[in-house]
Amino acid sequence: MGLLVGTITTTGNVSLTASTGGITDDETAGAGDVVDISAATLTLTARTGVSSLETAVSTLNATVSAGGVSLKETAGGVLIGSVTASGDVSLEVTGDITAQSGVVNISGQNLVLNASGAIGNATAVLSTAVNTLTVSNASSVTLSDAGDLSVQTVVSGGAVSLTAGAGL
Numbered sequence: 001m002g003l004l005v006g007t008i009t010t011t012g013n014v015s016l017t018a019s020t021g022g023i024t025d026d027e028t029a030g031a032g033d034v035v036d037i038s039a040a041t042l043t044l045t046a047r048t049g050v051s052s053l054e055t056a057v058s059t060l061n062a063t064v065s066a067g068g069v070s071l072k073e074t075a076g077g078v079l080i081g082s083v084t085a086s087g088d089v090s091l092e093v094t095g096d097i098t099a100q101s102g103v104v105n106i107s108g109q110n111l112v113l114n115a116s117g118a119i120g121n122a123t124a125v126l127s128t129a130v131n132t133l134t135v136s137n138a139s140s141v142t143l144s145d146a147g148d149l150s151v152q153t154v155v156s157g158g159a160v161s162l163t164a165g166a167g168l
Contacts, residue, residue: 002046005036005053014039014057018046022067025052035074041081044069049087059100068108077117080105080126088112089130099126104146106130118158119143125161133162 002021006028008014014037016023023046025036034054041059044050049067056075061082068087077095085108091097096117099105107129113119119135120126120142129146133154140158149164162168 002048007034007036009035009038011040013041013043015043016045018048020047022046022049022051022064023053024050025054027052038075049085082106084108091115093117097126099124103127104129110134113138115139 002018003016003023004026005023006026023044035056036053038056042055042057044062046064047066049064050062050069050071053071055071055073057078059079059081062069064085066086068089069083069085070090073093078093079098079100081100082103083089083106087108088110089106089108090112093115097113097115097119099120101124105127109130110132111128111130112134114136115138118140119138122142126143128143132150132152134152135141135154138156141154141156141160143162145164148166149168151162151168154160
């Protein structure tokens with residue numbers, strides 16, 4: 001059994017763990033794109049996935065051992081600490097996706113990023129370890145992948161800088 005999230009609002013940090021299931025939006029708590037979690041830092045740990053959450057957080061960390069991560073960030077941008085999934089990762093962000101330096105920010109199978117702002121920047125490159133990449137609506141993209149990276153689509157209104165450890 002997993003966690004159904006209604007509404008959590010705090011100026012502090014939130015940490016949620018579903019050791020035997022997933023973390024998902026409790027659609028009965030509100031209609032449509034209601035913000036489920038509002039916090040400074042959000043840390044999610046789930047066995048089978050994180051899905052359909054709408055958040056308003058400054059920093060995001062997530063670990064999923066047997067599934068993917070899919071969420072929508074509405075607060076005007078988010079700092080990615082570490083998002084690790086055995087499956088796909090999909091992030092829709094109103095604003096910039098910035099990267100904590102010195103770590104692999106996102107790892108998983110297929111990565112889909114939809115951001116109305118920049119993804120990474122010259123001083124804090126978004127570091128990934130994924131198989132495929134799809135980017136839409138970004139104002140610019142600065143991303144580095146640890147291995148082979150298959151680029152499906154990148155739509156950006158500005159500069160695009162992609163590097164891969166083993167090849168693009």
